[in-house]
Amino acid sequence: MLRVIDVKKYFPVGTRIFGKSRHYLKAVDSISFNAFQGDSIGIVGESGSGKTTLARVILRLIEPTSGEVYFNNINILKLGRREIWKLRPKMQMVFQDPMASLNPRKKIKQILSQVFEIHTNLTRQEILERVIELLEKVGLTPPELFLDRYPHELSGGQRQRICIARAIALNPELLIADEPVSALDVSVRGQIVNLLLDIYEQYRITYIVISHDIALIKNICKNALVMYLGKMVERGEIEKIINEPLHPYTQLLISTIPIPDPEIARKRKRVSVIGDIPSLLNPPRGCYFHPRCPYSMDKCRLEYPPLVEVDDRLVSCYLYS
Secondary structure, eight states: OEEEEEEEEEEEEEEEETTEEEEEEEEEEEEEEEEOTTOEEEEEOOTTSSHHHHHHHHTTSSOOSEEEEEETTEEGGGOOHHHHHHHGGGEEEEOSOTTTTSOTTSOHHHHHHHHHHHHOOOOHHHHHHHHHHHHHHTTOOSGGGTTTOOGGGSOHHHHHHHHHHHHHTTOOSEEEEESTTTTSOHHHHHHHHHHHHHHHHHHOOEEEEEESOHHHHHHHOSEEEEEETTEEEEEEEHHHHHHSOOSHHHHHHHHTSOOSOHHHHHHSOOOOOOSOOOOTTSOOSSOTTTTTOTTOOGGGGTSOOOOEEETTEEEOOGGGO
């Protein structure tokens, strides 16, 4: 259903000479993957790894520097404004900050009704019925209590439920959730995760979930794509990645997952890294992770390692090539 082919997004930075920038920040650098109907894919990585930029390119909220994105065999990067507008109901996104993505001047009833007013020909009464139905689906009951409230009158978890309700209003085929629980209290996160799982089971929407928390991805997704400084370093089934991570950076992410049992936590092998994350404006030569990697070799400093298939996974590391 979704094919992302060699997508790149470079942002110009610094002084321009004759209309061209001297430097570019390579937020997304040569990312490729496929998603089938009903897939659930997690994009994992530290802050600044390019996860959100990749999601925005997939939905064409921003234009890529190069590459192709096919949705149901349609290259969306070649569509005009009118054609992409018709495709919007099938591709939706839940943004990271629910407060920033909701209009503070509109009531919840107006926010959810606007979706149907723009994309359907339903009557006012039919729209109201659909809005009430949506509120019930996302667990905001009784719905009459929320129709005339403004976003600031809701809790963080309730606002996120409104964002999810708006995203699923038109039965999309693809739903991208950008850090869906990062802005919420721990007590509310489990409820939102369960809501996303319920929606997946009910509608079989293709999910792409973005998070720096690989434990969250494990609970929601079947497959995972690990990014570091705009590059894909590992991709495969989430269970295999969790149980036996191949890339040293993935091993680092796994080692940071909290374990409630102190005995098991003490026995767990931890990956020790040195130094800080390099700047994307001046990335190191060769493998971007080699300045922090405990297994770094001479060739890691010369050329970026290609993606190779190991144990039904793709990994970019010279330890396996």
